[in-house]
Amino acid sequence: MKKIFQCWVQTAAFIPDYIDNLSALNCPSCGCSTLDYLYGGDRETRVGYGLFWCTTCKRGVHISRLYIPAVVSENKVIYFDDPHGSEKQAQLVPEFKRMTP
Ligand SMILES: [Zn+2]
Structure with a gap:
């Protein structure tokens, strides 16, 4: 597994802990504190997916x-x-390059 992918997964896992203080986290790719995110999923089970990117x-x-x-x-x-x-997702999420394992 590529190290940069692992770093992104680790950073994404921290996001819930820094939800009100996202600027404390740095982008694993460029180091800027400009991360953003969006979750998608089932309303009842709250199982779904997460998109995490650097603006x-x-x-x-x-x-x-x-x-x-x-x-x-x-x-x-x-x-x-x-x-x-x-449509909401298209408005909220910019084009970004997905890191892969
Ligand atoms: Zn970045």
């Missing part, structure tokens, strides 16, 4: 089968039952 270097990861933490605000989650989910 500076436009790199990030897509992590599947994760639990959407309760601390994540509703405007950062797109539920599978939302009929406008894909």
